[in-house]
Amino acid sequence: MSEADFDIIVVGSGCAGAVAAYVAASAGKSVLVVERGNYAGAKNMTGGRIYSHALKPVFPDFEEEAPLERKITHERIAMLSADSEMTIDFTSPELAREGADSYSVLRGPFDQWLAEKAEAAGAEYICGIAVEELLRDGSGRVVGIRAGEDEITGSVTIVAEGVNALLSERSLGNPRPAANQMAVGIKEVFELPSQVIEDRFLLPEGEGAAMLFVGDCTKGRVGGGFLYTNRESISLGLVATISTAAAGENPVPVYQMLEDFKNHPAVAPIIRGATMVEHSGHMVPEGGHDMIPQYVFDGALLAGEAAGLCMNMGYQVRGMDFAVASGRMAAEAACEALDAGDVSAAGLAGYRRRMEDSFVIKDLATFSKWPHVMEGWDSMFNDYPTMAAEVMNALFCVDGEPQQPLRRRIMPIVKKRGLIKTAREVKKAVSAL
Ligand SMILES: Cc1cc2nc3c(=O)[nH]c(=O)nc-3n(C[C@H](O)[C@H](O)[C@H](O)COP(=O)(O)OP(=O)(O)OC[C@H]3O[C@@H](n4cnc5c(N)ncnc54)[C@H](O)[C@@H]3O)c2cc1C
Structure with missing residues (x-):
């Protein structure tokens, strides 16, 4: 394996790629990162908030070093009809507890900080050029990348190209996600x-x-x-x-x-x-566990959203913590395989083991039914917000007309949507949560 230009080539310097590069370079491996943006973060976007539990094991001092915006201590969930809002507003010291805390971030500065950490650990960077193809040898093993006219070889390639996973599709044969x-x-x-x-x-x-x-x-x-x-x-x-x-x-x-x-x-x-x-x-x-493709290949690993790792629960959006953790685990498994002299899929299987033992695959598996529930639950997006507004109006409006008891005001609002239908929908959703 020593004939390769680099021990590890990382495609993409988002959360997954930069962390993979940092971990591998810190372990003494020669690492090249190829990022198509002119700088890390140039093309990246999040909502967004990152949960800190994934960062801490990689960067124990991230709170002092990283360009974090605000520690999130207030959570709100709002149901909107065309002209009303019903909001749950929650705050508690638990939200700020170390390990359970989360921070708002802007990806421009945050991704540049991650890339600086990887570079300081020894990773080399080429920015402003896209990897167009993964190179494969006669046996099908991935042996490097082609970017523009350059062919660069690496013993292991970590593909962290994000959601638009064209290399995974074109060079590794993974399926294109459904609409x-x-x-x-x-x-x-x-x-x-x-x-x-x-x-x-x-x-x-x-x-x-x-x-x-x-x-x-x-x-x-x-x-x-x-x-x-x-x-x-x-x-x-x-x-x-x-x-x-x-x-x-x-x-x-x-x-x-x-x-x-x-x-x-x-x-x-x-x-x-x-x-x-x-x-x-x-x-x-947004497909959750069902859209995780094959992510361990001879000579290559997929990390972050390139491996479909993202979860939108409606009350929680998670992708960056999965990306950081999967990038770390991909790098650890790649280093282990390099040290053992076996970068075949079998040699890189430590990545799958780590992922399956971690919150990444476990959480996606636990909530695997949720995307299907959401998809078929139209009333959550149109009827329930209107119903919530009607119930709240019944509670709070006082106009001098003699009032009916509360149950007589509220039951018709729920009944006109079908009590049993509503109860069934809620039960189905709760069972997927
Ligand atoms: C609107 C929105 C809101 C979100 N909100 C949240 C949130 O609040 N919390 C949260 O945790 N997650 C959120 N996410 C998801 C989160 O942003 C992603 O899960 C996360 O960024 C994935 O990281 P990644 O490293 O896998 O991919 P990315 O961060 O997308 O990085 C991929 C990198 O690869 C580069 N690249 C791509 N192709 C090539 C190529 N061929 N050659 C070279 N470089 C290439 C890209 O330029 C990019 O830098 C949100 C996403 C969106 C779109």
Whole structure:
């Protein structure tokens, strides 16, 4: 194996690739990272919030070093009808507990920090050029990459190309995800002074809020809105499943959904007076466990979203912690295989073992039914937000007319949607959670 140009080639410097490069270079391996963006993070996007538990084992001092925005100590989940909002607003010291804490991040600075860590550990970087193909020898083993006119060999290639997994599809034969397994995300970043953000979200100084929305933000279709507070900005956007966003009968394009979302009474006051400084779009895998492809090959491993690792639970969005952990495990397994002199799929099987023993595959397996429940649960996106508004109006409106007892006001609202149907839907959802 010593004849290869590098021990390990990493494709892509997102969360998975940069962490893989850092771990492998720190273990003394020669590592090359090829990133198609002009710099790490140039093309990357998240909502977003990263759960710290995955970062800590790799970067024990990340809280002091990484460009984190705010520690998220306030969680909100909102149901929106066209003109109403019902929000659960939760805060607790548990959200800030070490190991269970999470931080808002902006991918530009965050990914550059990860890349700097990998470079400082000894990884070499080539930016601004895309890997077009994985090279294979006569036996089919991956032996390197082709980028432009350059062919570079590596004993192990870690493919961390993200959601648009073209190398995985073209060079490794993995299937293209179905339209209902993919969503499109769009996001804008709004600048606001730090104190205005804290006042609008009732936050102690320096702390942050995360907010997820369901309902009118995607015009009653599968998907949802998100909002994260940064130090001096707010990330606001939405995610809509491709199969519905692109469906011929969909009268509202995704960009219009975002425009309407920004003008919704639940959102407009939050971004009032703010300056929009960034607009981005990106795909996101939403199929969960069912869309994990083969991720261990002779000479190659897939990590992060290239391996389909992402989970949108409606109340939690996770992809970056999976990417960081899978990047770490891919690098550990690659180093182990190199040391043993066997980089075949059997030699690299330590990656699969690590993944299956970790929260990554376990969590995706536990919630494997959830994407199917979401897909078939139209009323969660249109009828329930309206029902919530009707129930809340029945609770809070006092207009001087003699009032009916509460149950007589509320039961008809639920009954007109079918008590049994509603109970069945909720039971099915709860069993998938
Ligand atoms: C709208 C939205 C909201 C999200 N919100 C959250 C959130 O709040 N929390 C969370 O944890 N996750 C969230 N996610 C998911 C999360 O962003 C991803 O799971 C995570 O970024 C995946 O990391 P990765 O390293 O696998 O891929 P990426 O971060 O996408 O990195 C892939 C890298 O590979 C490079 N690349 C691609 N192809 C090539 C090539 N051929 N040659 C060279 N380089 C290449 C790209 O330029 C990129 O730098 C969100 C995603 C979206 C779209």
